[in-house]
Amino acid sequence: MIDTKKLGRPRTFDYDEALMQAMSVFWTKGYDGASLRDLTKAMGITGPSLYAAFGDKRELYLKTIDLYADVDGCAPVVAFETEEDITKAIKGFLSEVVHYATEHESGAKGCFLASSVVTTVGQVEGVAERVEAAIDDTEKRLAARFDREIEKGTLPADFPSRERAALLYDLRQGYMFRGRAGWSSERMQQDLDSRVQMLLSH
Amino acid sequence: MIDTKKLGRPRTFDYDEALMQAMSVFWTKGYDGASLRDLTKAMGITGPSLYAAFGDKRELYLKTIDLYADVDGCAPVVAFETEEDITKAIKGFLSEVVHYATEHESGAKGCFLASSVVTTVGQVEGVAERVEAAIDDTEKRLAARFDREIEKGTLPADFPSRERAALLYDLRQGYMFRGRAGWSSERMQQDLDSRVQMLLSH
DNA sequence: GTAGTTATGTATCAATCGATATATAATCAG
DNA sequence: CTGATTATATATCGATTGATACATAACTAC
Incomplete structure (x- = not known):
């Protein structure tokens, strides 16, 4: 055919x-x-x-x-999904985010969506839907990874997966913004462990 | 003279x-x-x-x-600084952020720095320093507010003020991004209380 | 009043913008 | 081969870009 x-x-x-x-x-x-x-x-x-x-x-x-959305943006998400240990998975996600925020191969810094595309929402037709879809898609994948942990019994049944997924995403945006602003990878990594702990606490 | x-x-x-x-x-x-x-x-x-x-x-x-930086951007910070009760102060800060992210008087959405200016870092001379200074300044003011609470005895002496200030700022960035992407004020407010609690836990 | 200074309005500059008309080159079907 | 189809390269379109020259208007100092 x-x-x-x-x-x-x-x-x-x-x-x-x-x-x-x-x-x-x-x-x-x-x-x-x-x-x-x-x-x-x-x-x-x-x-x-x-x-x-x-x-x-x-x-x-x-x-x-x-x-x-298909390739570049989801690299940290993939790292989060594939690591079995949830603590390492979160740390892996954040590490990947920091890495992406500070040294992308293209020479650009930050997140393409957060640092560039977001400016054109409401100006270029077709952008708004894509940005909103990107947020929803990412958060759903992050939440699903937490849910999997609940099924495994590693996290309590009433663990707020969606909330923590949203939080993880907001942290991502913060790092990307800092990266674009010129923050170094080292500077961003100092709070990393306590943030991992916070994301898992209940 | x-x-x-x-x-x-x-x-x-x-x-x-x-x-x-x-x-x-x-x-x-x-x-x-x-x-x-x-x-x-x-x-x-x-x-x-x-x-x-x-x-x-x-x-x-x-x-x-x-x-x-002088006027608009610090409205939530002012709300945070002036409210005496720390719980209400945090909630006030986040509420103000959500409000700003969704319905600024100018008709624009999100944060001027995060939604527009950030794109021109590395392109327009003089922007990078200003963005970095804005982050530092805001985080220092946020941390100082937490420190004041430690002095009052409301928060323990080893409360991580700087870390929580950074967290508060990242949440701010997340809301601003969502606002620019078209999220409604109502949608952003659903996790607000649990986030206030998280910011104060120790 | 005159001289000096600064802001305004009109008109317009060269450069660059996004986009295309045209002709030519390279492939496939028959 | 011929005809159909698609990509390429050159050249260039009108519109818009950021920025200014010029003459005039409105003010202060004296």
Whole structure:
């Protein structure tokens, strides 16, 4: 049913790689601050190629947001989900957050959503839904990880999973903001252990 | 010594009021998204008047950041500092934060620093220092309020004031982010009491 | 009054913005 | 091969960007 062979002249660039570069530009410079020149230069393609492959600037922007939600943004969440020991899982989540906030491979700092995308809510159509969906999705996954611990019996049956998931998310936002503001990884790590303890206390 | 009388033709607009309007525009549209047309229209002045009174766009931007730090941004902090009962003080702080995050008079949502200014760190010279200073200043004031409670004997001598101040600030960032993303005031208030309790537990 | 100083309004600058028209190159189906 | 289809590169569009030159208006000092 699915025909993978495409008609016409094939692309000379990698779609996903170009999209990742575009995300870096938006992340660093913001939506309005990122010019088409900046984007095409970083992506290594020309203007018409960009428009043919990704649509206009706004559509490209939305695609980079989806890319972040699917790949980049959930790295700490994955660390949280995969570690079996809940204490280590929380510490792993926060450590990953601090790491991301201070030294992302793209050179950008903080969280793409919290540091750049959030500015364009109400300005660029399609952004608000994506940001809200990203929050809901992440918090549900975090809460589910706590619930799993309740099932295992490691946490009491009345442990407030949703509340703690929301708290974990807020801590994440705080770290991301500090990272964007220039705080060092070391400075952010000093309260880490007591925060882990707080998140588990009941 | 100080001569309040000014030479030349007097201004026909209010400096501080115009600056406040400029802040609203930057808050809503971001630094790059705010055009000189947007700014002059909202401020009710012409281009040359803007440049004569505030300097170029970047200088005007920095002045709005300072205005926010001095006036707007610290409203919840003031609520926290002035309420004598520490439990009510914390709840007051968070309530004020939620209120600010959802319905600021300017029409903008979230925190000016967290929702707009943070995007321009590393892009607009002078922003990074201001954001970092805003964090430090706020956290110190929050910690001092906790310390005062220790002196009164309401909180134990080994109460981690600095840690809790940082936590309070991170919660603030989380609410501001949610506000910008479109969360309602009601939705944010549901965990408020348990968070107050958490901030005081030891 | 005149001289000096500052703000205002109009008109406009070069540069950059996002976006596209056009022609050419590279692939597949037949 | 031909025809259809899609990507590429060059060149450029009108609109908007941030910023200013200029002449005029409104004030103080004398």
